[in-house]
Amino acid sequence: MKFWLVVLVLLLPLQSWAAIDTYEFKDEASRERFQQLTDELRCPKCQNQNLADSNSPIAKDLRTEIHRMLGEEQSDDQIIDFMVARYGEFVLYKPRKTASTWVLWYGPFVLLAFGLLIIVLISRRKRKPDASGTPANKPAEEPAEGSGLNETEAKRLNAILKQDDDQ
């Protein structure tokens, strides 16, 4: 009996108790909101952890504060504003769409469009000589449309080409 008790105690994951504090929620919805908020808000002290993950005292304080505000029926926006007013935009893992974060949100798409544009331009330029000039394998009798020659030049070119045929 004693032996099994010891085994049981050893099996308990002690470490996992550290970050868990117990909060009571009045319903399932506010529990989910709590999880979502602590997931999206960053711990100001530990930097690369969110409030839900962090063990630091400040994160615990902020979790308690969020729980209190949820109990007061405050909206998510109110809670987020509360945090931003004190710790700055830094605490948001999901930055808001403002003029200063515009580059963050849309920059990648602008770059993507820019890259696509360059690819299109390059591929067009490469194709141009094939489409408008003479194909390499068969000699053209007449200059193709859009080769950029005016009428006299075209005649001259034809004459030169024919001259080559005569020889």
Place this chain on the structure above:
Amino acid sequence: MRRYIVFIPLVLFFALGILLWRGLQLDPTELPSALIDKPMPDFQLSALEDPERVLSKADLTFDEPVLLNVWATWCPSCKAEHAQLNRMATQEGVKIIGVNYKDERSKAKVWLEKYLNPYVINIYDEKGTLGLDLGVYGAPETYVLDAQGVIRYKHVGVVDERVWQQLKGVMAELKSGAAS
């Protein structure tokens, strides 16, 4: 002209390299305070020395820029900067408001007796509510308040001589700005 186009990727590479290299020099633990140029938040807390005495923002009005220092006995860096704070208060006559952050009153009192008291007034913030409103995330933190009680500057970490010169510059600027 066409010939130089091939250098564009190289130039971009160096531009990015310089940007990232500069990023390495920055201290990621230093956050810009959201409270800069905002008035000091209001509070109702007891004085450290006297639990009966309730302090509020009205008790913090001085007619000159002051420092507000967040400290605690559990914080080793606070001990490190304490001598510097003492020197600033006694030799240079700087007014320092203390916020005793999430501490025990008895321990804090003993600390001040032992290491001297550089603070003109000490707010006892047992639960860290004022700290929360100030956006404190790690003691020690030192704020510069102007004569109107507006937060003008924040330093997170130990105040040493170098930091003090910086704070002094900010305070002098505020003084001359108010005078003109």
